[in-house]
Amino acid sequence: MAQLTCKNLALGYEGKTVVKDITFSLSQGNYLCIVGENGAGKSTLMKAVLGLKKPLSGTIAHGDGVKATDVGYLPQQTEVQRDFPASVREIVLSGFQNKCGLRPFYNKREKEMVKENLKKMEVAHLEKRCFRELSGGQQQRVLLARALCAGTKMLFLDEPVSGLDPNATAEMYALIRRLNQEDGMTIVMVSHDIEAALTYATHILHLGKEVFFGTKEEYVESDIGRIFMEEQK
Amino acid sequence: MIEALAARISFDGITWQYIKECLEMRSIQYALIVGVVVALCSSLLGVTLVLKRFSLIGDGLSHVAFGAFSVATILSIVSEMVFVLPVTVVCAVLLLRAGQNAKIKGDAAVAMISVGALAVGYLLMNLFPTSSSVSGDVCTSLFGSVAILTIKPTELWLSIGLSAAVILIFILFYNKIFSVTFDENFAQATGVKAQLYNLIIAIVVAVIIVLAMNLVGSLLVSALIIFPALSAMRVFKTFLSVTICSAILSVVCTLLGMLLSIILGMPIGPTIVVTDILVFVIFALTGIIMRGKKA
Numbered sequence: 083m084a085q086l087t088c089k090n091l092a093l094g095y096e097g098k099t100v101v102k103d104i105t106f107s108l109s110q111g112n113y114l115c116i117v118g119e120n121g122a123g124k125s126t127l128m129k130a131v132l133g134l135k136k137p138l139s140g141t142i143a144h145g146d147g148v149k150a151t152d153v154g155y156l157p158q159q160t161e162v163q164r165d166f167p168a169s170v171r172e173i174v175l176s177g178f179q180n181k182c183g184l185r186p187f188y189n190k191r192e193k194e195m196v197k198e199n200l201k202k203m204e205v206a207h208l209e210k211r212c213f214r215e216l217s218g219g220q221q222q223r224v225l226l227a228r229a230l231c232a233g234t235k236m237l238f239l240d241e242p243v244s245g246l247d248p249n250a251t252a253e254m255y256a257l258i259r260r261l262n263q264e265d266g267m268t269i270v271m272v273s274h275d276i277e278a279a280l281t282y283a284t285h286i287l288h289l290g291k292e293v294f295f296g297t298k299e300e301y302v303e304s305d306i307g308r309i310f311m312e313e314q315k
Numbered sequence: 316m317i318e319a320l321a322a323r324i325s326f327d328g329i330t331w332q333y334i335k336e337c338l339e340m341r342s343i344q345y346a347l348i349v350g351v352v353v354a355l356c357s358s359l360l361g362v363t364l365v366l367k368r369f370s371l372i373g374d375g376l377s378h379v380a381f382g383a384f385s386v387a388t389i390l391s392i393v394s395e396m397v398f399v400l401p402v403t404v405v406c407a408v409l410l411l412r413a414g415q416n417a418k419i420k421g422d423a424a425v426a427m428i429s430v431g432a433l434a435v436g437y438l439l440m441n442l443f444p445t446s447s448s449v450s451g452d453v454c455t456s457l458f459g460s461v462a463i464l465t466i467k468p469t470e471l472w473l474s475i476g477l478s479a480a481v482i483l484i485f486i487l488f489y490n491k492i493f494s495v496t497f498d499e500n501f502a503q504a505t506g507v508k509a510q511l512y513n514l515i516i517a518i519v520v521a522v523i524i525v526l527a528m529n530l531v532g533s534l535l536v537s538a539l540i541i542f543p544a545l546s547a548m549r550v551f552k553t554f555l556s557v558t559i560c561s562a563i564l565s566v567v568c569t570l571l572g573m574l575l576s577i578i579l580g581m582p583i584g585p586t587i588v589v590t591d592i593l594v595f596v597i598f599a600l601t602g603i604i605m606r607g608k609k610a
Contacts, residue, residue, distance in 0.1 A: 129500075129504075132503075132504035133503070133504065134500055134503055134504055149506070150504075150505065150506030151505065151506040153504070153505060153506075154505070155500075155501050155504045155505055157498065157500050157501055157504075160498070160500075162366050162367070162368070162496075162497075163497065163498065165366075165548075166366055166496075166497055166554075167362070167548050167551060167552050167553060167554060167556075167557045168493075168497060168552075168553060168554045169552065169553040169554070172493065172553055172554050172555065173497060175490075176490070176493055176494040176497060176498075176502075177501075177505070179490060179491060179494040179502060179505075179507045180502075180505040180506040180507045182490070182491075186486070186487045186488065186489070186490065186491075187490060188490065212552035212553065214552075215552075228501070229501075232501070232505035233505060238504070
């Protein structure tokens with residue numbers, strides 16, 4: 083059964099359509115990369131799926147027992163976070179806020195899970211450090227650990243490697259792959275990097291004048307895929 | 316000029332006896348109590364407002380409160396608070412909540428409401444003067460008054476009650492405030508009621524501003540809110556330590572400022588703010604030195 087189904091989505095700003103006819107569905111364990119030109123609406127689609135933005139038309143439905151509190155999200159970093167005084171621990175712990183409801187404080191189990199998730203992201207030693215003093219790659223790992231606290235069924239990543247050096251990029255991709263293969267998380271990633279998308283993804287969603295959705299193999303064979311891959315080289 | 320200043324702030328005759336007498340006066344004790352609780356409250360949300368790029372909301376909302384204050388005076392509403400507080404709360408909610416999607420964004424919206432309310436308030440005060448000295452009234456509203464020294468027990472308790480409520484709400488919602496301040500999109504996407512918590516922040520901010528306005532006047536409210544937070548952020552690195560440090564700084568600066576102003580006969584609001592500025596300079600230098608050592 084599908085964890086996420088989008089039908090005939092149209093997205094845009096103030097009534098102006100940017101992209102339309104988006105239809106796709108994802109099952110548990112899928113690894114979807116959303117590719118396309120700049121301004122094609124990749125991040126907008128992700129925001130719509132996460133309920134941050136209303137689509138102009140069409141439907142978005144979660145299934146297979148996935149609720150809003152089952153999804154993790156790695157957003158693009160904002161200006162605010164760059165000079166935010168907070169420790170790694172405080173930030174990762176805040177991932178559990180969606181499990182709190184009206185409960186004012188985090189419980190013991192959640193505090194232990196923070197350590198575990200940091201260990202999983204191989205940054206356990208950074209727990210006490212100040213977030214703004216970390217390197218870009220370390221920051222992304224910390225935010226990924228926070229995403230794991232928020233939800234373990236689906237993981238949404240908005241350009242997770244932008245601004246990272248090649249080493250950190252490769253490590254980040256390896257971590258995400260492990261979450262997908264070992265923990266069975268469904269991955270949805272917005273990416274600029276078509277090569278990495280074709281290496282790691284099981285499915286591709288191409289946004290543009292024409293919208294393509296299919297498995298990676300189908301994409302490589304399709305006209306739209308071939309043209310795009312040619313352009314990106 | 317220095318001589319004039321020296322004459323104005325005369326240390327002659329300021330003996331321990333005089334200071335002791337000052338502190339034994341009931342009205343001054345009341346003023347100090349109110350000062351401390353208001354300072355404590357106003358510093359709490361400073362970090363959040365600075366980081367959300369709403370540093371000037373204190374300014375904007377206090378002008379709204381000033382406008383509402385004029386209207387209340389003209390309508391001869393006995394307890395202005397009853398009128399001023401709801402109006403300010405509504406404006407705070409409009410500014411902070413609509414901030415994200417509105418056509419007129421954050422700082423422009425704050426500027427618009429602030430200047431508008433100030434103009435309307437002043438105009439109304441002129442058209443329907445309730446006392447002989449309009450400019451005196453206006454000056455008092457803007458820069459704070461000695462009214463804090465003539466505070467009545469009922470007002471004292473109202474201030475203490477509201478402050479206690481603010482502190483309680485802040486503690487209960489501390490983790491939620493952190494999560495919507497650090498990353499509102501993430502919070503909302505993962506199913507946190509970010510809008511609700513933003514609303515609560517807006518209401519608390521409005522209450523704090525109305526409280527603080529009595530102490531330092533509307534022009535200086537922003538200073539009371541942001542200076543302690545900015546100072547603390549120079550040196551401390553976790554949200555909790557910054558919050559605690561800014562609360563302590565705020566109380567210490569306010570207490571020091573009030574004592575200085577009472578003893579030396581200087582205006583209360585500006586004296587507090589100057590103390591805040593001095594502390595900020597000290598903390599900024601400390602921050603630079605600390606970073607230098609690390610590098």
